[in-house]
Amino acid sequence: MKRKLLTLSVASVISAGTLIAPLSSNYAFAQSIKEKQKSVQSDIQKKKAEISTLSAQAKEMESEMNEITAKVNDTNAKIKDTTQKVNDTKQEINELQAKIKETKQRIAERNKVLQDRARSIQQSDGSDSYLDVLLNSQSFGDFIDRAVAVTTFVSADHKILKEQEADKKALEQSEADLNNKLQEVQQELSKLEDLKSQLKYQINDKNSILAKIKEEQESAKGELGDLQDKAASLAEQEKAAEAEQEKERQAFRTTSSNSSSHSSGNSSGSHSSGSAYSAPSDGPVYHGSGAIEAAISAGSSIVGRSPYNWGGGRSSADIQNRSFDCSSFVRWAYAMAGVNLGSITGTSTNTLVYQGRAVSASEMKRGDLLFFDTYKTNGHVGIYLGNGQFLDDNSSHGVSIDSLNNPYWKATFKGVVRRVVE
Template sequence: MKKYLVALTTVTVVGLSGVFLSDAVQAETIGEIQDERSSIKADLSDAEAKIADVLMELKELNDEIERVDEALVQNREMIATTEEDLTNTEEEVSLLEDEISELEEVIEIRFDILKGRVKSYQKSGGNIGFLDVLFGSASFGDFISRVTAVTKIADSDTRLMEKQEEDKAVLEEKQDKVMTKLTELKDMKSELEGMNALIIEQQEENEDKKKELKKKERNLLELKAELQVKDSNLAALEEQINRSVTTTESGTNSDGNLTQLSSKTSNKVSSKPVQRVSGNGNLNTAINVGYNHLGTPYVWAGKSPGGFDCSGFVSWAFAQGGYSIPSSTAGLQSTGTKVSYSNVQPGDLVFFNTYKTNGHVGIYVGNGNFIGAQNSTGVAVANMTSGYWKNHFAGHVRRVR
């Protein structure tokens, strides 16, 4: 870029000295600018392709994040259901333990009865025969009663022992089922918790990937914006060289000398007060009027809502507020009074070193933002605390009051 600025400076020096910039030099300079613009456009295409790839990756990653989030929700629902089943089963185990305890007491009582019966049977000789019942009877009625009693005792003992075995078998079967269910639920809960941890880990990894892709996207967008600004600046420089040469040629006499040129045409502009002119509005109008024209395209030397360049927009905006200020960055860089960026206020002019020192200007609107005619987006609000504009801001602020 420096060599192009040197070429432009040469145009001015040539005019002052009366020596023409040859067509060959002009063509070579413009040719170099066009070559660099072609290279920049190729870089722009590459950046746009990479942005498209990143956006596709982001879409796929967002789909994956959605699936993982859904899996996490389902898994947590399963864990909640399993925990509820576990609680119910543990209560069932507790009730079963109480039932087992009660049955064990009954079994113990039955066991004591059977033991008593056996002892009594052994004391009576170990065997009660039919004759013992017959001859021991005082009467036939007594005999019938004795036979019935013996039969009932034998049947009762048999039923007692069968019931004992049945109850034990039922309890053991129930206990086995409940304990098996409890073990299965505990295993399931453990497995679900492990799956939950893996899903959360995958969630965190996806979020990290998303942050990286977002950062990559921001960097590519900043690169694209920077390339677009460079291309616009080169186009402006190309136009400026063409105009300078045309002006130099049209302003010479037959001897090849400029008819009117003096040191007053230098880019140096002394600091001067701002003229307040008649008209509706005020500083707030100048600050806010641009919001009605967001998206208005950038046009080289544009000074109206049909199209603005950066200085043309600033001059037009302040005119709506009743201020008359220059419409070139060269004139604006000395307009009003200089203030430090630490004291910047809405309505102050902020300058950026783009293709030249103070090559871009905008109106500060607060919170680190400024409004202006940007090369790549037209009239827009941009942030000067990060990215391209932060890198090209050197602290030059002018207050128009």
């Protein structure tokens, strides 16, 4: 009898253990799903924060674009006004030139009158001068008549001379006015050209950055959608696992209630996993003879053949296709010369501005890094070539050689220079 009871007890324990084993397995599976859900939800929150940041950046960039558009509209109005000034000035020039021609004609005619009058008096009675005319009078009455005539002639000549002098001064003043007018128009046109040049660079920069931000927004939204789909799938898996657990618990309760003996047991398990990622450290910066010329040679080899790509140059595909932005281009050019200015993915103007050592603008030499305040402080970088020229990758022309005398670059260069190779 005791052997029979023992057999039944053992059977109950085995039966219960058989049910508990899959129950524990499903519990672990459910816990695994929950951990995955936590991870996915964390990724979703991060992705939403990323999208929010990108949206704020896009909004800020659009605000800046609106400001530039307002400047463009203002500039267009100035262009219209200046064009009108140019036309008005040309009209005034034509009128002044006509007046100058007319004045010269009057002076020539008056000179001829004086010459004819003097010739006429000299030919009268063979006289050679006004004095001879008076001395050759036949009588006192004739003397008086001649004196009156001479006085009239002299007065008329004096008047003509005064008029000539006045016309001459008017002509000189007209010439001065004309020169001043031309100078004002030239200055106005020069300012207008500088303004147009600066706005062109600004608009290209902002459009390029805004397009890249929107591209990243769309990519982030797509990734968020994938994460949300994954979260929904995990929720379905969790629901199914819980249903399976409930079925097994119910089966266990039924079996236990029918058993002649009851035993209980529990199992516990733990699962932990972890991983850590450590970014590889950058190699040491190489300072070698000829590194500057090697870097410039590498960069110059793609002038006019590498379009600007904001955020580009940070993958092997981009580097193979020579698709860079300003900072990745500079990093690549020096990397080709064996000089390490930072990691492929982590290099930006913010990191390059701390490479090497600072030198003053008056001491900059070939190979130094020049920084420009474009869309932000030190927002653009290039390699100095000497003679006021530098090699860079910009949103207007891609990889190109630009001049510090260009109004836009001249206005944005604040003297920040770093020497990375001695």
